[in-house]
Amino acid sequence: MKCEICEVGCDIPEGGVGRCRMYENNGTGIVERYPDAFLAAFPVAIETLPVLHFFPGAKVLQVCTVGCNLSCGGCVSEMLVEHAEPLAASGTALTTDDLLRLANDQACTGIAFALNDPIVSFPTFCRLAERAREKGLSVGCSTNGYMTEASALRLCERADFVSIGLKGTTDESYRACGARSAAPVFRTIRLLHEGGVHVEASVVYRRDGEDEVLDVARKIAAISPDIPLQVMRFVPFGDAGLDEEPTIYAGEELCDRLRDILPWVYLFNSPGTANLTTFCPACKKPCIEREFFGPMGSHLAGKAQIVCDCGQTIPVRGSVSPEVYYEPGMMGGYRATRGLEMVWAILTCLGVDDRADLARIWGGVLQSGMLGRELHDRMNNIDAYLDLIMDLAHRTGREEEGRELTGYIRKRLDYIRGRVADAPRPRVFYAMGHPLFALNPGRLEGKLVEAAGGIYVNRAIGREGKPGVTISREEFVALEPEYLFTSGFLTSSVEDTLRYCAEHGLDVPAVQNQRVYSMHPSWDFGSPRWILGLMTIANALHPDLFAFRIEEEADRFYRRFYGVPYRAAVHNRSFAHPGTRRQ
Structure with a gap:
């Protein structure tokens, strides 16, 4: 029997399941295996989904199940897809009643299905949408859009806002994810837009993939120039390698080109970029200011007005929320999946x-x-x-x-702490991405700096974000850092960091003396591998006290806790994995 919910179109034998493993043929029809069972739900600001032009600042209840109908390399929600069946059967499910009660208790204005694709729980999502609307809640979702026309029309009747994640425009891009063609996704965008749903689109931008992203913009513009396009700078998780990740600079230059095609273009996964802010197309002044908020996320940060001071109206549906919800801990968009992966990182070791x-x-x-x-x-x-x-x-x-x-870990930690106890402490600034995106005072990276015998100058910054905030040139210069480190999670090369410092007049001792470092991926946060980052920082700050042979230490750690040689791993941004195996 053919499943007609998504365009994969599985032929499922009686008693069998489809490719997503979330539907089965029970002999009379195709049914959900885990109906009305949600894995998680928590309140978030709508920008973390991310949705940018629908009721900015709105507080919505983000919900998810498990599974996906596609299989994409470097998936940010890998654990929800690859471990779908045991998670679905883990006995921790929430019901639709639970979600509606949570939405009410948390004063949410809407419900949004994200983290995994709603198409694998489509009847469940549709039932939730109908009941949520009866309660006066808005309804939305993030989806890859690879669904049948009938499913798109059904979604159109039940959704107020939809974010559609594109893999590109070519059939080759979709075949790499287990699909046949890009055409159904653009059909979904057109049907939803024509049906009155607020639609936003995102596209994965891999290194050397500029032409395909530009083609996406042209196809979106042909449907409507008012559809925002979110450029997701590819960050290699899962089995993807660092050679697929473009630089933040390349992403910013691409956005400049895209705005010749579409007016509303935004760059994600790029801490410190100005390309998350909505600028007035007439006078070029900022109207809705946002900054980086974890993988694939953003957050309001400053001015938020739909009508510019010059009188130009921004095509935003709904009003700006009078209060901005600020998620605690690991909550907020895809930060939750990173939180689960940090637990996985320990379990792996x-x-x-x-x-x-x-x-x-x-x-x-x-x-x-x-x-x-x-x-x-x-x-x-x-x-x-x-x-x-x-x-x-x-x-x-x-x-x-x-x-x-x-x-x-303790043996090396105690050794370092003991050696630096009476040593002079240099001033250290820790950035993520661009140098003016400062990590929060309480981050682990700062604790590593202090354990390695440095002064973590980020503590003097009087405000916080997730995982940090964009500071001004004047604030940065006043900190007078003698050393500048860029986080291993979303980093920039030393060359790009020095280029940024030169362009922005960041003339501080760290730059003057060439004491600028890019940390190894996931060696300073999110994984027990932070002990390798601590040794790296100690070597840099106190070469008179430490001479750790980092590659030898890394090989010892990788062999002992991953069972692979350090040089056998192709490194990426994953916390849980040591890296993909070299072929």
Whole structure:
């Protein structure tokens, strides 16, 4: 029997399941395997979904199930897709009644299905949408749009806003994700737009993929120039390699070209960029200011007006929220999946790879509300992180492995702390992406700086974001950093950092003395590999005290806790994986 919900069009035999594993043939028809069962729900600001031109600042309840109908390399929601069945069966499901009660209790104005694709739980999503609208809530979702025309029309009747994530315009791009053609996705965009749904589109931008992104813009403009286009600078998670990641500079230059085709273009996954702000097309002044907020996310930050001072109206549906909701801990858009991956990173080092065990732990994290303040605080404090390792080791019966991992880390940590106790402390600034995006005072990276014998000057910045804030040139210069590090999670090369400093007049001792460093991917946050980052920082700040052979230390760590040589891994931005294997 053919499944007619998405364009994959699986032929499912009686008793069998489709490719997404979320539908089965029960002998009378195609039915959901896990109906009306949601994995997680939490309130977020709408910009973290991300949706930018629909009721800016609105607080909505973000919900998800598990699974996807496509399979894309470097997926940001890898654990919800690759571990869909054990997660769905983990016994932590929320019902539609639970969601509506949460939305009411949290004073949300809408419900949005995101993190995984609603098409794999389409009847469930449609039922939720109908009941939410009866309660006066707006309804939206993030989807890849690879659905049948009938499903698109059904979605059109139930959704107020939809964000559609494009893989490109060529059939080749879609075949790489297990689809046949790009055509159904553009049909979905057209049908939703013509049906009165507020539509925004995003496109993955991989290195050397400028022509395809430009072609996406042309196809969107042919449907409507008022559809915002979000350029998702590719960040390699999962099995993707760093050679697929374009620089932030390349993304910004591409956005300049795209605005000759579409007026409303935004750049994501690029901390410090100005390309998240809506500028007036007439006078070029900022109207709705936003900044980076984790993977694929943004947040209002400053001015937010739909009508510019010059009188030009921005094509935004609805009004600006009088209050901006600020998510606690790891909450907010796709930051939640990174939170789950940070737990996975520890479990991997403990040797936990059974899918049922992983699903049980992830389900417990979601159900307990740990993704809020608790996990965030424990991940950002060195000693609390070591306690978390032992907590997870106890939950999985891996106490011996936990003692081995914490012992490895503790031995090197205590050695470094002891050696720098009476040493002079240089001033260190920690950025993410562009140099003017400053990490928060309480971040783990700053704790590593202090453990390595430095003064973390970001502590003097009087405001915070997630994971940091954009500061002014004057604020940066006043900090007088002697060393400048860029985070390993979303980094820039030393060359790009020095170029940015020259362009913006960031003439500080760190730049003058060429003490600028780009950290190794995920060696300074999110994974037990931060101990390698600590040794790297110690070498840089105190070469008179430390001479760690970093590659030898890395090889020792990788062999001991991943079972692979360090040089055998092709590194990326994932926390859980040491990197893909070299062929």
